[in-house]
Amino acid sequence: MPLLTTDTLRCAASSMVPDMDALTGSVALSITAELPELVQDARTEEVFRSTVLDNVVTALRVLSTGRDDEEFEAPPVTLEFARRLAQQGVPITALLRAYRIGQAVFQQRVIARIAAQDVTAEQVAGATMALSSLVFSFIDRVSEQVVAAYVLERDTWMRHRNAMRLARVQALLDGRSCDTEELDTVIGFSSARPMVGVVVWCGRETAEPDRLGRLERHLDRLASCLGTGPRSALSVAPDDSTLWAWIPCRAVDLASVTARMDDAPGGVRATVGDPGAGLDGFRVSHRQARQAQTIALAAGPGHALPLLTSSQLGPLALVSAEVRDLRTWVGSVLGGLAADDENCARMRETVWSYLSSGSSLNTAAAELHLHKNTIQYRIRKAEETRGRPISEGRIDVEVALLACRLLGSTVLRPVPPVPPSHR
Template sequence: MAPSPSGTSDDGHDPTHDTAEVMEHLARISAELSPRVPELTRTVNDYLATRITELGEEPTLLDLLSASIEGNIETIFHAIRHGIASDNLEPPVAAYEYARRLAQRGISVNALVRAYRLGQQRLLQAAYDYIAEDAELSVDLVPAVFQRLVDEVSEYIDWMSEKVALLYQQERDAWLANRTTARESQVRGIIEGGHIDATAAAATLGYNLAARHVAVIAWTHHSAPDTVDGLGRFTSAINAAAAAMGSPRSSLIISRDQDTAWGWISVPEGWEYEESLGDRLNATEFVHLALGSAHTGAAGFRLSHHEVMRVQNVCLAGRTPAALSSHDEPGMALVSLLANDVEGARSWVRSVLGPLAEDSEANARHRSTLLTFLRHDRSYTATAAAMTMHKNSIRYRVEMAEAMLGMELSSNRLNIEAALYAHSFIFVPGEQTPD
């Protein structure tokens, strides 16, 4: 541990934490730490994810959480470098937006404020390690500089916590006043598996729980333009999907926040998902739809919703540009389970596919051909027809892929096929493969 900030040096100098010398060093250190903001953001973000479980319940919040942390750390260093008092600062936009989103989702304000307190603790821990190793600081100045940093950060966190807590409450009140609370409460009860009075639920929701359901999630990224009427846009997209699916009834649509809506579409008994469904929708490049599988009754309502939540996780993991993704797509059900641990799944895929997993146009062609080949029972003729290519070209690509795998398909077909599906859904084009 460093000596107490109240300690006195051998030459009689008392390095109290408010001297000009201390402030000069702290300003310099803040400038040196600024390029490390992304690294510090990841450190704080990872720490919060392990301490506050509510913050990681829905993947769509994670980008905003990270942006909020980054904005706060940048603002802290900027204020220290230039000697700006908290009252003269502008709160980071992402921090305000994150507070609004938690209020809209009904996540406790305690989770929001606690995140600031724990984030402060983790940031100071990382900063102390840097200060203690700073070659330009004498030993007797370390505690004084660190104490001044603690004071500056604590003042900022206290100021910022008050602002986001107030904003949270205002947003929560407004959100509750403008949404159909009873319908959302009823939907949550069904999803959570509580006792359901089907007649009362149908009256509250205006939707028949005895029907055959396909759950749907419509969402857009928070940076997409024209998000003011998000629910109207999502309603149009879900209704268009319902019409294309031949739904005989009105869909149930619940707003989650300005970027997300949940829905349930009633489908006929004979309905089955077709891969051409997405082509029949007039979707925009900003709205994405994910579908669960079709199931019946309250249990089916719940099951399809859990499925579509996992499908959305896959879409977010892969940054997929697809307008429509479904739990019924070949391989999606399996990959959606793997996507609970995206990095673990990617590591496994690389271990199975080896060099074939690397990002290149040639590898992409070989993976696509090999997956189509496996889907067509390893028939060169059927694969050639499906891909409108010559059979010899298919044979060449398959042989090249097998050579890169270092094994024959028959020796590990299940893992190879699963890994190919996972690669197609959760790998980001252009992403670098770790060493």
């Protein structure tokens, strides 16, 4: 069915055909100046320029005929460009922004051409109204098709890429692969850099078709809070409402990150492990993040924190811990005191008696049949060995010492044997 058009508009559109290259170049330049991420390589730039050209040609044809028929279909190269951006991980918001920029530049050029004709003010007004109506209808229809192509390609691409990456990551986590090159080269994430394991998830009841897209945006925000740029993380999706990720990070400023993540979108939550490096750090920090998720999921609705870190758990980390997780936690709490040797064993027993007695030197001395000065000396040496006062994180210290008393070498760090020549 014909739409609103005028002779003035048709003449303006026809007169612009000989200047097609200049108009296309102007639109393309305006878009890439603001959105350089749309042309990441030579092939993508070629497809982009073909997209701009085909859209300009189609738009001028629409202005000439004013008909709501095949001219409103998105050119095939436009859909190819949308699919390519989906594969490259460029946000769809950037693609839609490109259409708004292109529309503005195109309309300005057409209005200038209308005004340059020998026509009355009434004809200029009528042509401008027709231009706005037709261009809006064209962009609206094409945008719908572009978004549909983008989302379909992104879902297909992400499922394929995620399935391959998830299988490789799972093999590394399970110990079925111990090849650092698998992480560094094949997956493309440097194991040499300190990193934190992260779990980001939302409830399946969250009514949103693109849950994973929402989680990825949340992950980018968290990465920014941790001091790295967007898309710096390695992420895989074990299901449609969860992301496992690793973010390059040397230290977590808990107060700062928590404050900046407090206003996170409702329903999205995250947990963060301790920083670590290498395959051990890759695995341990991930286990810590998942352990924190277990605790977070066990919390009641009134305690559903948007962010929970492994360092906040303290003894709660032991609730569902495996032995290797328990050993890691004991080592992080006791530091050098977690060494499996006689000297550290004496210091641990002294600290245990001292703390159990309410920090009384006399009571601990009586219990261990030692002079209180000896107790005081051992406490001081224990703090030097630990690397910080035993009063710092006292509850954690007591629980870690209890684990040592009950499990012994299972949770202690082995000490290399001393060579005979050094005895």
